Amino acid sequence: xxxxxxxxxxxxxxxxxxxxxxxxxxxxxxxxxxxxxxxxxxxxxxxxxxxxxxxxxxxxxxxxxxxxxxxxxxxxxxxxxxxxxxxxxxxxxxxxxxxxxxxxxxxxxxxxxxxxxxxxxxxxxxxxxxxxxxxxxxxxxxxxxxxxxxxxxxxxxxxxxxxxxxxxxxxxxxxxxxxxxxxxxxxxxxxxxxxxxxxxxxxxxxxxxxxxxxxxxxxxxxxxxxxxxxxxxxxxxxxxxxxxxxxxxxxxxxxxxxxx
Amino acid sequence: xxxxxxxxxxxxxxxxxxxxxxxxxxxxxxxxxxxxxxxxxxxxxxxxxxxxxxxxxxxxxxxxxxxxxxxxxxxxxxxxxxxxxxxxxxxxxxxxxxxxxxxxxxxxxxxxxxxxxxxxxxxxxxxxxxxxxxxxxxxxxxxxxxxxxxxxxxxxxxxxxxxxxxxxxxxxxxxxxxxxxxxxxxxxxxxxxxxxxxxxxxxxxxxxxxxxxxxxxxxx
Numbered sequence: 297x298x299x300x301x302x303x304x305x306x307x308x309x310x311x312x313x314x315x316x317x318x319x320x321x322x323x324x325x326x327x328x329x330x331x332x333x334x335x336x337x338x339x340x341x342x343x344x345x346x347x348x349x350x351x352x353x354x355x356x357x358x359x360x361x362x363x364x365x366x367x368x369x370x371x372x373x374x375x376x377x378x379x380x381x382x383x384x385x386x387x388x389x390x391x392x393x394x395x396x397x398x399x400x401x402x403x404x405x406x407x408x409x410x411x412x413x414x415x416x417x418x419x420x421x422x423x424x425x426x427x428x429x430x431x432x433x434x435x436x437x438x439x440x441x442x443x444x445x446x447x448x449x450x451x452x453x454x455x456x457x458x459x460x461x462x463x464x465x466x467x468x469x470x471x472x473x474x475x476x477x478x479x480x481x482x483x484x485x486x487x488x489x490x491x492x493x494x495x496x497x498x499x500x501x502x503x504x505x506x507x508x509x510x511x512x513x514x515x516x517x518x519x520x521x522x523x524x525x526x527x528x529x530x531x532x533x534x535x536x537x538x539x540x541x542x543x544x545x546x547x548x549x550x551x552x553x554x555x556x
Numbered sequence: 557x558x559x560x561x562x563x564x565x566x567x568x569x570x571x572x573x574x575x576x577x578x579x580x581x582x583x584x585x586x587x588x589x590x591x592x593x594x595x596x597x598x599x600x601x602x603x604x605x606x607x608x609x610x611x612x613x614x615x616x617x618x619x620x621x622x623x624x625x626x627x628x629x630x631x632x633x634x635x636x637x638x639x640x641x642x643x644x645x646x647x648x649x650x651x652x653x654x655x656x657x658x659x660x661x662x663x664x665x666x667x668x669x670x671x672x673x674x675x676x677x678x679x680x681x682x683x684x685x686x687x688x689x690x691x692x693x694x695x696x697x698x699x700x701x702x703x704x705x706x707x708x709x710x711x712x713x714x715x716x717x718x719x720x721x722x723x724x725x726x727x728x729x730x731x732x733x734x735x736x737x738x739x740x741x742x743x744x745x746x747x748x749x750x751x752x753x754x755x756x757x758x759x760x761x762x763x764x765x766x767x768x769x770x771x772x773x774x775x776x
């Protein structure tokens with residue numbers, strides 16, 4: 297589990313995060329949602345330690361992350377996998393070499409063991425046979441899957457995903473969402489996803505944190521989204537008239553089934 | 557992984573720069589020989605001094621300094637662009653999150669490789685400059701074969717070789733560390749990356765010239 301306590305972040309005089317206290321649970325897909333500029337990316341980068349907080353704490357299973365020295369912080373990061381918005385695959389390495397990179401850096405496995413592990417991870421993300429391809433030779437969705445394979449190759453306890461669906465068509469986005477969700481449940485990983493994709497919210501939102509102007513405006517699960525009266529949540533999730541109509545229809549259906 | 561990265565950098569910096577170093581060093585030696593021959597035309601200075609002057613000027617000054625100034629342009633801009641590109645594409649962030657010591661993995665092998673390989677390139681440059689001087693001076697009749705070789709073998713101070721390698725090592729360290737710094741800490745987009753690449757070359761060149769003077773002042 298990851299927990300934040302009154303997490304604040306300022307850039308010069310601009311306060312981007314204004315005291316975030318939240319819990320991100322094991323074996324669940326925890327979503328950070330919000331409009332552009334709400335502080336989602338800053339929060340995610342704080343959670344993984346790419347930024348330091350102005351104030352507040354981040355706990356990884358009761359370990360105060362920012363109280364660790366550099367060495368221990370690096371050791372902790374070996375338990376972390378991250379999928380970047382643009383995948384961040386190393387262009388000059390093949391798919392296999394990209395996924396093998398963490399194994400080369402941190403394990404003493406033999407070449408055969410590494411290959412087996414790489415093939416297992418590639419198979420898990422349905423990319424068998426893509427070993428020798430370069431990132432430029434595969435589609436955006438495949439790059440995301442390679443990114444997931446690389447993120448899980450060391451069996452992480454924590455998985456972070458920065459807008460995993462950006463730039464993908466709705467169908468591929470759902471495949472990626474389901475993949476992340478399945479891996480999270482299978483391995484009991486604490487997964488934190490930064491997104492503003494409504495399909496993700498309603499599909500895999502086990503625990504949702506809605507940020508608004510640097511503060512938490514709402515916290516709940518996908519099952520509570522429809523019935524919530526939170527105006528900021530409604531305004532964000534059901535932004536278009538089409539989605540508002542869908543919400544009304546869904547609520548009416550729920551009411552009818554309740555009466556029946 | 558660190559060893560493999562270091563050898564890869566040695567190959568990129570060393571083998572990758574060999575052609576340009578060979579070309580410039582032959583021409584430096586040739587130009588030095590021709591110009592000194594021109595300046596000594598009306599004097600009583602023996603002509604074999606041309607070989608001596610080509611040897612010493614290339615070993616002490618031209619081989620390490622010109623080679624490293626050229627390498628600052630070729631290797632320095634390349635290093636800054638490579639690291640800057642990695643920063644912008646979040647490759648460095650990805651490595652940081654994996655727990656990789658990115659400065660150690662990305663910068664240190666480049667510095668070690670440069671400090672090992674660039675002195676070798678400078679030694680090759682010095683040798684080829686002397687050969688270049690021979691090619692420019694002897695076949696064209698500026699002086700005879702035996703005069704040039706006599707000049708090259710005269711008044712040799714072994715300490716000049718130490719001076720050449722000292723300069724080469726210091727310049728190699730300067731050009732790689734400055735360039736890596738510019739690339740590693742780049743912020744912004746493609747314009748900033750271009751600026752970082754330019755700054756890498758400009759600052760490396762300035763520091764190389766400054767330290768060239770300091771080393772000359774201290775060691776001679």
